[in-house]
Amino acid sequence: MKMLEGKVAIVTGASGGIGRAIVKVLSEEGCAIAGFNFTPSMDSSDYTEYIVDVTDRNAVENAVKSVLERFGRIDFLVNNAGITKDNLVYRMSYEDWDSVINTNLTGAFNMIKATIRELVKNEGVIINISSVVGLEGNVGQVNYSASKAGLIGLTKSLAKEFGKKNLRVNAIAPGFIETPMTEKLSEEVKKVALEKISMRRFGKPEEVAKLVKFLIVDGTYINGQVIVIDGGMEL
Template identity: 80%
Template sequence: MGRLDGKVAIVTGASGGIGKAITKEFIEEGCIVVGFNYTPSSENIDARFYHEYILDITDRNAVESAVKNVVQKLGRIDILVNNAGITKDNLVYRMTYEEWDSVINTNLTGAFNMVKATIREIAKNEGVIINVSSVVGLEGNIGQANYAASKAGLIGLTKSLAKEFGRKNVRVNAIAPGFIETPMTEKLPEEIKKTALEKISMRRFGKPEEVAKLVKFLVIDGTYINGQVIIIDGGMEL
């Protein structure tokens, strides 16, 4: 029997690299996972343990409707992992308003929409929220003002939620991955990858499974960890 038997988790971006790994870890612990995805998952996962909703998390009405449906079907929500995220990199003087707005709306406002729609159910069950931020949200990065701002905003959201809901035994933490082997990092030019590797003391990118195990630890074992940002970057110097 898994340690999350009977629990229900919503994972946004569950069809992507990190989200897919988190989904697998949770299911191995007996959790029912609900993926809120922009594009369908290519994985063939047992329908007893995985449900999928295709929606845009920036659409508040769609989010609220889907969350209500989850509660009607499964009876509860215990865990929320705000993992969905996009990048639209550009230097500020070239960055379009659309590039700024779409990244902020997906990465930050989308996470807020999810929290707003689920928090009553999560609080009822003394649940857990994990926000997937980034080391870029802590340190900034050239050409990623929009992404860095969105991920820094997630950290502020995390700390505020932890203070608001800690008294209800809801724990809210953020993780800040560095370079992880995902479809997003695969698109990076080889020169940028090489430069990044030189800054990582372990001289390799992280694996989605390593991030997923950190998330699982925070959900299951981190019972007195609240309002924190856990960096997982292989010892990277920015």
């Protein structure tokens, strides 16, 4: 029997680079996956796709109800959905600030609010995908940095609130991971980033996904932590 047979996970941003890898790794262990995507995916063969705007509370609640109707339970929530709208503060619009905060931080809260009772009942796991930028900050990313730092505060507070109910909540802070989001960056930006990483390579989505699996399957006494996975970028 596979380790996660009979378990159900919701993964937001399931069609993206890291999200897709998380779906693959968890489904290989027998976990049923409900993938919440903003737009339809080109390949959702190993998960059940729901088209959901995580900033829309009613849409989130209705989608979670649909997951429960289909699968009968929810054991794990991986808040992975995220966007960037980078700019210097002088040029950053209020709309770009609101959009990133609402998707990356409020969207995660909406997902937690809609699933928390079910997760507590099943002594489940919440994993919030933050970023090293949420710990260190970055020029031109005040909105993204604030949203990812907010996820860390959310993680720690939830862990304190629900630890006594055996609901574990942790955050993962990836560094530079090879995804469609990072592919858009200029070669110069990539070169500078690579020089900061002691391992002299970028991370792979599968490496983040394996950490998600570890926290779910083996990290049974890990709670309220931020696990950095950056190849030694922020040493």
